[in-house]
Amino acid sequence: MEPTSESSNAGAQKNLPLEQLMQKVAEHKGCGTSGAGGKASCGSSAGQGDLAPEIWEKVKNHPCYSEEAHHHYARMHVAVAPACNIQCNYCNRKYDCANESRPGVVSEKLTPEQAAKKVLAVASTIPQMTVLGIAGPGDPLANPQKTFKTFELIAKAAPDIKLCLSTNGLALPDHVDTIKSFNVDHVTITINMIDPEVGQHIYPWIFWKHKRVTGKDAARILTERQLEGLEMLTAAGILCKVNSVMIPGINDRHLVEVNKAVKSRGAFLHNIMPLISAPEHGTVFGLNGQRGPSAQELKALQDSCEGEMNMMRHCRQCRADAVGLLGEDRSAEFTTEKIMQMDVQYDAEGRKAYQQQVEQERQATVAAKEAELADLMSEFSDIKVLIAVATKGHGRINEHFGHAQEFQIYEVGTAGSKFVGHRRVDLYCQGGYGEEDTLPTVIRAINDCVAVFVAKIGGCPKDSLKAAGIDPVDQYAHEFIEQSAVRYFKEYLAKVKSGEIVHVARGDADIRQGAYIAA
Amino acid sequence: MAYKIINSQCTACAACEPECPNNAIREKDGTFIIKPEKCTECIGYFDDPQCVAVCPVENTCVIDNSVPRYQAAV
Numbered sequence: 001m002e003p004t005s006e007s008s009n010a011g012a013q014k015n016l017p018l019e020q021l022m023q024k025v026a027e028h029k030g031c032g033t034s035g036a037g038g039k040a041s042c043g044s045s046a047g048q049g050d051l052a053p054e055i056w057e058k059v060k061n062h063p064c065y066s067e068e069a070h071h072h073y074a075r076m077h078v079a080v081a082p083a084c085n086i087q088c089n090y091c092n093r094k095y096d097c098a099n100e101s102r103p104g105v106v107s108e109k110l111t112p113e114q115a116a117k118k119v120l121a122v123a124s125t126i127p128q129m130t131v132l133g134i135a136g137p138g139d140p141l142a143n144p145q146k147t148f149k150t151f152e153l154i155a156k157a158a159p160d161i162k163l164c165l166s167t168n169g170l171a172l173p174d175h176v177d178t179i180k181s182f183n184v185d186h187v188t189i190t191i192n193m194i195d196p197e198v199g200q201h202i203y204p205w206i207f208w209k210h211k212r213v214t215g216k217d218a219a220r221i222l223t224e225r226q227l228e229g230l231e232m233l234t235a236a237g238i239l240c241k242v243n244s245v246m247i248p249g250i251n252d253r254h255l256v257e258v259n260k261a262v263k264s265r266g267a268f269l270h271n272i273m274p275l276i277s278a279p280e281h282g283t284v285f286g287l288n289g290q291r292g293p294s295a296q297e298l299k300a301l302q303d304s305c306e307g308e309m310n311m312m313r314h315c316r317q318c319r320a321d322a323v324g325l326l327g328e329d330r331s332a333e334f335t336t337e338k339i340m341q342m343d344v345q346y347d348a349e350g351r352k353a354y355q356q357q358v359e360q361e362r363q364a365t366v367a368a369k370e371a372e373l374a375d376l377m378s379e380f381s382d383i384k385v386l387i388a389v390a391t392k393g394h395g396r397i398n399e400h401f402g403h404a405q406e407f408q409i410y411e412v413g414t415a416g417s418k419f420v421g422h423r424r425v426d427l428y429c430q431g432g433y434g435e436e437d438t439l440p441t442v443i444r445a446i447n448d449c450v451a452v453f454v455a456k457i458g459g460c461p462k463d464s465l466k467a468a469g470i471d472p473v474d475q476y477a478h479e480f481i482e483q484s485a486v487r488y489f490k491e492y493l494a495k496v497k498s499g500e501i502v503h504v505a506r507g508d509a510d511i512r513q514g515a516y517i518a519a
Numbered sequence: 520m521a522y523k524i525i526n527s528q529c530t531a532c533a534a535c536e537p538e539c540p541n542n543a544i545r546e547k548d549g550t551f552i553i554k555p556e557k558c559t560e561c562i563g564y565f566d567d568p569q570c571v572a573v574c575p576v577e578n579t580c581v582i583d584n585s586v587p588r589y590q591a592a593v
Contacts, residue, residue, distance in 0.1 A: 083534035084575060093530045093575045109531070138532055210538075210565045212572040 075131040078115035084138035086206040089284035116153035127354035141171040172229030196220040234266030241269040259305040295509035365395040369482040384413035388446040401457035412489040447509040521558035523583035535570035555586040
């Protein structure tokens with residue numbers, strides 16, 4: 001694993017500085033503030049948006065594909081696929097530290113039989129669990145027997161659960177027919193580049209036709225196979241999402257090209273994720289000091305691609321053994337030891353009833369937002385603000401500031417509100433009292449927001465937030481997020497007009513490194 | 520000689536197991552081991568030893584000096 005600082009320098013010279021990209025985004029009018037027609041700006045990633053009805057039907061209850069669904073439905077990954085056929089500079093398979101987890105690491109591997117039992121156990125405990133994914137910890141298609149055996153067992157025992165898989169794409173063209181035969185209708189391919197010049201700085205090697213191939217040759221083979229696989233999935237009618245890791249100085253500018261390439265080949269959703277990189281991960285990028293993007297750098301890139309196609313912004317970069325709603329991880333409740341002792345009764349009817357209830361809740365959320373938006377439509381302003389929200393899900397402001405492990409970020413303007421991302425924070429409140437030194441971490445994570453919506457907040461953090469220019473708002477406790485965001489924005493706009501407050505641009509914010517851990 | 524797997528380095532990802540042309544690799548106590556009497560260093564099958572080429576951790580599949588060199592059949 002050689003490519004280190006040298007490669008990232010080469011990448012930096014090749015790519016335009018990020019300031020230029022951000023400038024370009026600022027000039028991009030695709031997300032216009034016109035607001036006419038009652039449609040949320042940027043095609044609203046929250047709802048059906050620009051998706052064709054048949055695609056929306058397939059994805060609307062899938063938390064990893066529909067932003068709105070992720071508030072209500074849960075997913076689980078089973079770690080049945082440990083082997084991988086490529087090496088990425090942001091991945092190190094050696095560690096599974098209990099305190100630091102990311103994609104590519106898991107606490108325990110499962111056999112297909114154990115995985116099937118686990119899925120039934122989880123589905124019986126968490127009725128909103130609708131999606132089973134195989135994402136590793138290696139590459140599912142580098143372990144085809146284990147992956148497809150798992151699908152076979154689950155399809156038999158729990159036919160209502162949607163199956164999906166996530167792959168690097170190298171082996172994908174060989175397996176599209178099998179994927180189709182198992183009714184897997186969602187596949188994610190991680191595509192970080194379409195140019196071997198860029199790819200050589202991301203992939204040190206691939207294992208291909210019984211040889212380890214390195215450098216540009218490796219990247220060329222990989223990109224050819226990925227795009228071929230994507231075209232085959234599209235031809236077979238299998239929905240495909242593309243994941244890309246944003247690596248500043250290496251592929252950040254290039255991802256705009258990737259976005260165009262995957263869109264033209266039929267990918268329906270693009271998920272640009274920030275690089276997770278810290279020395280303690282032991283990855284090449286972690287050790288050579290390659291940084292991840294800031295929150296505004298990530299948002300700028302996502303915004304610049306949004307005019308082209310639907311962007312996904314709610315990805316939590318979860319582990320290959322994650323369980324629960326996105327943003328929570330209940331995998332510790334379902335260890336192999338625990339599930340083997342469980343007496344599992346699969347209650348298909350109960351699950352259906354619960355999901356119907358969720359559906360009503362979900363429609364109420366949308367209706368509340370629409371109603372609130374109605375009289376904002378007559379207003380016109382270029383002002384857009386970001387609002388951070390403490391939530392446990394269900395589209396409501398229902399989390400205590402001190403208990404929040406993440407904040408969801410909504411952008412609001414006169415054209416409406418939309419979810420634009422999330423920010424991880426350390427637990428500010430542990431053991432019932434606030435820890436003074438974690439508050440600055442939280443503030444840095446939401447520094448680009450004008451307000452933070454919470455169910456409850458203590459006096460001390462309230463004052464610190466105010467001092468940082470962030471308005472702590474608890475008056476919408478337990479209400480719908482988007483409805484409240486629009487209501488807040490109306491008041492904000494009125495105050496700006498009356499001169500009570502002055503609207504100033506907020507600064508940037510930090511993206512915390514490391515994926516969710518089981519709490 | 521045959522190849523061996525350095526136990527402390529092995530992530531037990533099992534990538535090597537199906538690649539071995541001799542079925543010399545199997546799981547034992549949470550990691551993988553190579554049966555030296557079965558290992559041919561992939562001579563006669565591939566240009567490169569497959570376990571080395573596919574292993575995600577450098578210097579994990581290495582030559583085992585404690586066993587005699589593999590002699591390809593003439």
